[in-house]
Amino acid sequence: MxxxxxxxxxxxxxxxxxxxxxxxxxxxxxxxxxxxxxxxxxxxxxxxxxxxxxxxxxxxxxxxxxxxxxxxxxxxxxxxxxxxxxxxxxxxxxxxxxxxxxxxxxxxxxxxxxxxxxxxxxxxxVHYLEPELINDNNRLFVEGCRKAGYRAEQFPVNVRGCMGSSxxxxxxxxxxxxxxxxxxxxxxxxxxxxxxxxxxxxxxxxxxxxxxxxxxxxxxxxxxxxxxxxxxxxxxxxxxxxxxxxxxxxxxxxxxxxxxxxxxxxxFTCHPAHILVAEHAGEITNDVGHPKSYYLDRAVEEGYVLETCMYFPFTTAKNLVGHGEGHSRLMHAFPRLQMILVLACDRALRENRVTTDRSGRPVVHYRFTNKVIASLVRGTRASAHIFFAAGALRVSAPSANPPVIEAADAHRVDELARARHFKLGKVAVSAAHLxxxxxxxxxxxxxxxxxxxxxxxxxxxxxxxxxxxxxxxxxxxxxxxxxxxxxxxxxxxxxxxxxxxxxxxxxxx
Ligand SMILES: Cc1cc2nc3c(=O)[nH]c(=O)nc-3n(C[C@H](O)[C@H](O)[C@H](O)COP(=O)(O)OP(=O)(O)OC[C@H]3O[C@@H](n4cnc5c(N)ncnc54)[C@H](O)[C@@H]3O)c2cc1C
Ligand code: SF4
Incomplete structure (x- = not known):
């Protein structure tokens, strides 16, 4: 040595x-x-x-x-x-x-x-992006928030010479x-x-x-x-x-x-997150432009934060609910997709922790509390309202039954998205704020x-x-x-x- x-x-x-x-x-x-x-x-x-x-x-x-x-x-x-x-x-x-x-x-x-x-x-x-660099995915979020009664805020971002490659x-x-x-x-x-x-x-x-x-x-x-x-x-x-x-x-x-x-x-905490996807009738700029320019902070009132996001095809495919024809149809609609990330505000718990296995590799134990699930479901409902207010045809919402909500059912979003449909292990949840x-x-x-x-x-x-x-x-x-x-x-x-x-x-x- x-x-x-x-x-x-x-x-x-x-x-x-x-x-x-x-x-x-x-x-x-x-x-x-x-x-x-x-x-x-x-x-x-x-x-x-x-x-x-x-x-x-x-x-x-x-x-x-x-x-x-x-x-x-x-x-x-x-x-x-x-x-x-x-x-x-x-x-x-x-x-x-x-x-x-x-x-x-x-x-x-x-x-x-x-x-x-x-x-x-x-x-x-760090600065606010100029308006001409804001793409449709972000503009629709701002518009949807306004129509649904929320006020979106712009993210300051740390870029220099951003070319909007997303x-x-x-x-x-x-x-x-x-x-x-x-x-x-x-x-x-x-x-x-x-x-x-x-x-x-x-x-x-x-x-x-x-x-x-x-x-x-x-x-x-x-x-x-x-x-x-x-x-x-x-x-x-x-x-x-x-x-x-x-x-x-x-x-x-x-x-x-x-x-x-x-x-x-x-x-250990991590802001557990869901990616939600909505389909529009026409193409929008989504995978060009800076991906994350706006957010809606409902942490105090409802325990979640919504952010604009745009994920790549493999990540999107992993996060969509369902499989087969319905899944394929949504993926083929990629140029028409709008996305929102729902982040839950979780709490530090004794049992949510990092340990190591026999070889010393980290193992993360995380239990979803009912509060975290409720925050994700409330965030899902708010996102669905925002998507529909922005003109979406349908919304893929993992904690709803059925998991794809059509515009005709927009008035029933709160009834369709429920904690009992949030099936751990079946619903894709990811986290990046560790x-x-x-x-x-x-x-x-x-x-x-x-x-x-x-x-x-x-x-x-x-x-x-x-x-x-x-x-x-x-x-x-x-x-x-x-x-x-x-x-x-x-x-x-x-x-x-x-x-x-x-x-x-x-x-x-
Ligand atoms: C996809 C993604 C998007 C994000 N977006 C944002 C955002 O827009 N805004 C925001 O505020 N935050 C964002 N975050 C979160 C933010 O990036 C992290 O919170 C932050 O970088 C964490 O800093 P850190 O120093 O704790 O760990 P890290 O930045 O992860 O750095 C830890 C480093 O330690 C190294 N390391 C680990 N173990 C060892 C070892 N045994 N020996 C040597 N090296 C080791 C790792 O390889 C790693 O490079 C995002 C995170 C991800 C993954
Ligand atoms: S949008 Fe593209 S150019 Fe701008 S910071 Fe992100 S990756 Fe870089």
Whole structure:
């Protein structure tokens, strides 16, 4: 096993890890050695082809098909230089005050989250898209909301030179979306932070990370790793874990940590979501233009948020209810389809948690509560009203009976979409806002870190990603993750001198 030594090792390069890397990068000038480990590959710009199946295989964990333990929900998360920011849509919202207040984490103020989020909005070129870049799929949502008595709001998005190819979730082929792969990581590398890809942190020991660097599989996209494949023991003064809400708890669970952390892995939330589809009489612009420009926030009133969306043929086919002729007819209507994503606001529960199997791989246990199902059904009804108000001929609604509602039955939507038709395992539910597992909080009985990502009782170990969320955010999370990671980086800077002085003499090989 090869041995190397760094002052700070960051594990993961997504919204959290990329932010920490950039925020700590100036310390390289003061002589600190900083390393980022990323288990996914680093793709060249010309490898972003926009082809659904090959990009999903290259950029997502399990090609986007990671299932919860009982198989009732698919979790989508990235595995590449830039993490899930390579595949996110880039909608950029600031955490609501009521949510941060309800989290009740001593030392975490909403104002501070807002201030840091604003800084990253500027850094990532967040703005409202110009009206000429809004496509019919989004315009119909706004119109349908208005006619159905709702007010849609426009998403600020983090794009620069967006060409409206609608391929955000397959990795932007035009380098327009400003994820950490485009902004924070390249800057950190220019300033001297080392980033090693295809480098999987297997477990932690006291001030050490055991890492396996994988060879590039033949025919796979992406560059080979910057390091020789093989096993490494990295000595580290400070370790910052930012492997995401599935990866971080899993890594800590398979490590030999010196103190018990009973809340580790618990309190996993994810905004479970349904894709709803409606058919119009004529063709609309749906798979050209930015896919997600508007949303309707009903979190407080009804426990759901609706967002415009446009998925690719394979994902759409998987999410439509039914099979055979009806399914085929809807798929053939693809150029006439309008789509809405219904997201439920779930709550952190003790039993919804990340564990590991015998080989150390993460397993996510998720129980749908009646409240979450009720939110999805209410969101489905509202979406159906919006679709019909926008002129749709029929709506494919998984929790309705029959699952395809014709315009003639538009007045019966509330009666047709019912919780009793929501059959877990038969209805396609997916989630892309993965949160919790290493929650911030008061003490080790009910949390894993303090408000600055310091793991309780282990001063050299920090967490800086979505796993810090003590409960669901009820909006799109990446800006809040960056704000929390920025705080974690600040705490590392504040504590580094003492921690490194105490560690260095014994560490140097
Ligand atoms: C399809 C999709 C669309 C989304 N759209 C939006 C949006 O529009 N707006 C928004 O706010 N949010 C969006 N999100 C959510 C957002 O992208 C994530 O919440 C955010 O990126 C999570 O940040 P993170 O740092 O916690 O994890 P990630 O960004 O997922 O990064 C974790 C990284 O750690 C790496 N890793 C894991 N384990 C290890 C290990 N053992 N060793 C080394 N590396 C490891 C992973 O490969 C990954 O690269 C979307 C997500 C998806 C999947
Ligand atoms: S819509 Fe814009 S940001 Fe999304 S993939 Fe196309 S060019 Fe990139």
């Amino acid at each position: 090869r041995e190397r030594s760094y002052d700070i090792v960051v594990i993961g390069s997504g919204a959290g890890g990329g932010t920490v890397a950039a925020a700590l990068a100036p310390a390289v000038r003061d002589g600190l050695r900083i390393l980022v480990l990323e288990q996914g590959p680093r793709l060249r710009d010309d490898e972003f082809s926009g082809r659904e199946l090959e990009m999903a295989a290259a950029l997502y964990e399990d090609a986007g098909g990671f299932l919860t333990a009982d198989g009732t929900m698919t979790l989508a998360f990235g595995c590449a230089y830039g993490g899930s920011t390579v595949v996110y849509t880039g909608t950029s919202l600031i955490a609501p005050e009521r949510v941060i207040r309800a989290w009740d984490v001593p030392g975490l103020e909403h104002e501070d989250v807002v201030r840091r989020s604003r800084r990253y909005m500027e850094e990532n070129s 391929l955000c979730n397959l990795g932007c082929p035009n380098a327009a979306k400003q994820g950490t792969n485009r902004v924070q990581l390249p800057r950190a590398e220019r300033e001297g932070v080392e980033v090693v890809t295809r480098a999987e942190a297997q477990r932690l020991e006291e001030h050490a990370v055991l890492v396996r660097v994988h060879p590039r599989p033949s025919g796979a996209k992406g560059e080979p790793s910057e390091w020789e494949p093989g096993d490494y023991r990295l000595h580290a003064g400070i370790v910052v874990v930012a492997a995401g809400a599935v990866g971080s708890p899993a890594l800590l669970l398979r490590s030999r940590l010196p103190v018990p952390l009973p809340w580790l892995g618990r309190g 949160m919790g597992g290493c929650a911030m909080g008061r003490g080790a009985a009910e949390s894993v870190t303090d408000a600055w990502g310091r793991v309780h009782g282990i001063p050299w170990l920090r967490v800086a990603d979505a796993s810090l969320f003590p409960d669901a955010l009820e909006i799109n999370p990446y800006l809040t993750i960056m704000a929390l990671a920025d705080r974690a980086a600040q705490a590392v800077r504040a504590d580094a001198r003492d921690l490194l002085e105490a560690w260095r003499p014994e560490a140097e090989p």
